[in-house]
Every structure is written in C-alpha cells, then in structure tokens.
Amino acid sequence: MEYGFGIVGCGMIAKFHANAIRDLGNARLVACYDAVPAAADRFAEQQNCRPYHDLKKMLKDPEVQVVTICTPSGAHMEPAVAAAKAGKHVIVEKPLEITLKRCDKMIQACEKAGVTLSAIFPSRFHESTQMLKAAVDQGRFGRLTLGDAFVKWYRTQEYYDSGAWRGTWELDGGGALMNQAIHSVDLLAWLMGPVAEISAFTGTLAHERIAVEDVAAATVRFENGAIGVMEATTAAYPGYLKRIEIHGSEGSAGFEEEEIKFWDFKNKTEEDDKVLAQMAGKTQTGGGAADPSAIGHHGHTAQFRDVLEAIETGRKPLVDGHEGRRSVEIILAIYKAAETGKSVKLPLKSDPPLKARAKKKEQPTVSTPSVATSAEKESPVAASDNQPVERALTPEGAPAMPETRSVP
C-alpha cells in the first residue's frame, strides 16, 4: 500500500521529512500546512505537494493517511491531537512535547482514535545503535555499571536570535537538554533501562537573552543499579560529535555519533572485528554538533519505515508515544533536581513546578544580517537544503507566542 503524508510546520526539519518520505518507496508527500501561509506555499512548490492554509482542511484530505508534526516543540500537541481526531496516524518531532501533561493528551488522543503515534528519535535506527542495543540485550556487558551520554555542541547567539521560539520555556521547553541532547537522553535510557534517581546542575553561561540552560550535567542512577552521567551543552565551541559510552563487568563500548570508538568484550566473538571494521568512519555528517542542519535523513527514513510497518501489521512502532514521553520525564526531573539542589526520584507523578519557567526570553532588538535577510523576512522557509538554520524563523515571521498559556 502507498501511504500519503502531510507535514505540519514547514521549517528546517520539514525538508528532512520530505526527503525521508521520498526515500521510502511506498509513500508520497501529498500535503503541507504552516501557520505562515507563505511558508506552506514555498515548501509545497519546492516539494511538489499541496499547500494548505487551514489545518482542518488538510486533515480532511483523503489522500493524507500519516501526518508528521514539525512545529516548534511546545506546539506539537494541538496539531497532533487534531490529526488523531481526524483518524490520521501521527509522527511527531522530538521532544514529543514539553510537559508530561501535553505528552499524555497526545498519547490519549491517539489511543482513543486507534491511530499510531511515534516520537522521532532517528539515532535509535542507526545501524551502530541497533548493534549496541543487541549487545546489551544479549548480556554481553555482564553487569551494567556505567552509562554515559555527552553532547558537547555549539550554537551561535544568532541561532537563538533567529527564531522567537528558540531558547524559550513556552515553546522550546528547555535548552541544551530539551532541544539538543534529548536524542542521547533517549538512547541512554533505552540502552541502560529506566532511570531511578537524578542529581543535577544547569546554567546559562555563554548565550545572552535566552531563558533556558545552555549547559547541564546530571548524575543518574538506573533502576538496575548502574550509574551514569548526562552532559549537555550548546556552549562548547566549536561543537563535537555526541558520544555514548556503556560499561559493564564483561565489556565496554563507546560511540561517537555513528562510529564505534571502542568495542571490547571479555568473550570476544569472530563478529567483533568485523563490527569494528564495518562501523569505522560511519559518521557522514556533522551530526548537528555545530550546525543543526548538518544531519542526514537516513535515520528519519528508517523510523518512518518502522512506523508504516507498525501500521500495516498492527504492532507498536519502536518509539511509540510512551517511549517518546520517557526522555521528556527524565529532562524535567533533571531541571527539578538542578533547581531544588536535591536528588529527584522517578517516575514523576506529574509535571514538576519549575520556577525557571517564569523566565522570559528577551527578543533581540536589532536583527543581524545572518538572522533576517529580506528574502527570509518574506518567508521563514529556507531556500535550499544547504542554508543554515539561522534564517529559519525570524521573530517577525514567527507565529504569535502563546499569550495566556501557562506551562504545564
């Protein structure tokens, strides 16, 4: 069966969705919608699909069976719930949403409508990650002892100034952790198992005007007794590839993006040398370390394929709504631990009340040329895949920030 896709939110990541859909073979991009009509028109022209200026109308399009949500993080819920109510399957960019309450509303809406919900975590689908997960499941590490995730990235001040929503609690939902390092938070919890307890520090050290953290470090205890650290920053110039390291009584493995750095087991197999050779030099992109658009779309393609197979066979997708919610919960627990100076136990009963949420981003008063050229002011959508994200959403082009919504 061929599946028709509709994309909601036609900014930077939407182009990666369009490319991934094209690569599937059994899918077609049918429609797109953006709160900024010119953005939808431009994207539709580039991607050869139907632009809609009204989400309700796009959701009535009978050729659309799957909707992918590419709006700012705190604006995922409304279109996702509307799509579910219209009987469409829903694939949502990370983070699933920015509070547990909003995640739960999406999960409930999709369950009630009987449609599939998946949260996008492309790194889970990389060959290297799948091998690492298989080694964990086979018990090759012995007793798991340490699990670490390091995301030492770099974002310019212009990146945060480029979109009214970036660096806000209302729509970004947090900083280096909620926006950037969430991929690694998800991976670590998937590989090591559920997190039981967290202690943390966060800070805003190298960017101006943003309301959220640009550096965070947490120590975690997993339910299985293993310990680990999660480090996240957008303030480590020039930005390095993200690393995951897993250690146990009988083995250790470390990855930098998709490339194996060490793969050492007490009980070596013949396969191990092949694995090392096969996975050397695997990373083909900048991994988003310094430029958010320097990523591949192969992870998205693999995840979309998993979702379509799940729809067809009636199984759960690898990353369903509950799996997507998990990293949001861990990050909110880190924020709470950092704010209170006390360790936080998981699972959380509800969204922690964070005083930090009262902090507002100060919008830049003067746009720099790299932030808003005249063409960009016309539309927030990039002209080409190679264009950096800094132009993606000017404060002028941004949809209005919610005036009355309080989060959570």
Ligand SMILES: NC(=O)c1ccc[n+]([C@@H]2O[C@H](COP(=O)([O-])OP(=O)(O)OC[C@H]3O[C@@H](n4cnc5c(N)ncnc54)[C@H](O)[C@@H]3O)[C@@H](O)[C@H]2O)c1
């Ligand atoms: N998986 C990844 O590697 C990855 C990478 C980058 C971004 N993302 C995620 O994708 C999402 C979008 O990020 P981006 O960088 O593409 O942002 P962006 O600012 O470039 O694009 C967002 C688009 O959504 C539109 N929009 C805003 N509110 C809307 C609404 N209510 N309805 C419809 N359209 C609306 C804007 O006009 C804009 O065109 C975020 O959740 C982000 O975390 C994921």
